[in-house]
Amino acid sequence: MRKITLSNGNTVEVECLSCALTSGLVEPDGGVILETEYFHAHQDVAYPIEGLVILALKRHIKCLDELTDDERLDYITTMTKIRKAQREILGIDYVYYFYNEDTTHHFHTWLVPRYDWMNEFGRSVESLRPVLLHARNHRNTDENHQKVMCSIKALKTALM
Template identity: 45%
Template sequence: MSCEITSGRRTVPGGAVQETRFFHAHQDVAYPIPGQIIVTAKRHFCFLTEMSQAETSEFLPLVQRIRREQERQLGIEHVYYIYNEDTTHHFHLWMVPRYPWMARFGKSIEAVRPALRHAREQMSSEHHLAAVAEAAAKLRESLAREVEPDGHCDRYLRPETTASVAREALRHVIAPNQNPARSLDRPQSKDVSNSDIDNPRCR
């Protein structure tokens, strides 16, 4: 799935929010939380220590740009960063926003899993999907105004996907009547998302 997304063979529902020479950032569609972004490496590797010097130089500024726009455009004050080496996917970083409604699940990293489960099981209505699509569009448009330090700018840096198109795409991925009994501990099917937290070791 990651290979298809980063190569452009598969369109990400909701669209990418930014694409650079080495990385692809898009809204996480498995968990419909506005502004929850996955930053994925285009090259297939699993470990932070496997990043090239060029990838390393590009990675942190990209994450910083996204984080600034999460706060400026969406009012997100705090973010959990999750990086998992125990995966079959490309290297990727989850940027999970902390919203006030998540307080019921606690405040530590242990609260992330139940919050994600709640979002997947209870936040798939038209209203929620519209909010996710609108947030992705805002991030995409604000990030499109920024250019890479070397002047590189890919097609995904431009806001080509409108909120309505993104919302329609998200609806096909997260059906409003999907089975609420699904558990985070059970891997998603590959046609849904590349964002499962629990996966077999990549090596």
Template identity: 45%
Template sequence: MQKLFPDEKVFETNFFTIHQDWEIPIPAFFIIAPKRIIRTIDEFTNEEALEYIFLIRVLRKGMKDVLNIRDVYFFQNEDTKHNFHLWVFPRFDWMEKFGRKIESVRPIMNYAAQNMTGKEHVDEVKNSAIKMREYFDNVKNILPK
């Protein structure tokens, strides 16, 4: 699959990056990934673990307050070839026709990949990443040191 958004990094710390999913054109479909290559959450150091939960909380608050995203799904699987990462998958009204269960996510992603690659959708995705970068610029001083 083509990388539509290879440069849409939202935030970076010493341990993690948050970026827009590279392939699926869904605004605010963010991925939190450690810089260190690990497979499972139990491999985090204590310092990484503290920062990880803090980043999840701050990201989620920004998604709610800045992007008006009411609901998200969190996915982390350990049997992936892409090392440890967390998907933060937003729910939008247009997704309702697919249902609200975990089984709805793959059809939603397929639909977006096939039907939402036009300039308008791509710009919407990029704008959500820009808004979240600005949000993190304003809150980065509250991150644990």
């Protein structure tokens, strides 16, 4: 079991955070953004950035090549819907897609929006870690939390 501190300050102890989220054991702030037969989309629970969506497979696997044909089709279709809503509803022009196989959780993709405040950290994949840490350490305010919650609500409404 691992102890994980969420951006809302709560701590959870789980073996796999993705399994806990997709099964409903852990509720992400704002709830589920979109759910399909195979995937569960939610606001990232660790980093308070508007529109930072995690798309997690419900089944516990580690690698992209383990997806079934039906999961692969649902994956790209769902990710495309989320990205379109990020652009049209939240005005997000650029997104970094991030997925790694050496995670302690199971298969999921981060859709990390790019905002002007992030420019001080650079404009490459190398800027992601400093951006995320800055968000966790300096954007964990009531005002920013309200913005994040509004973005969740807007995405949920758009993706119904």
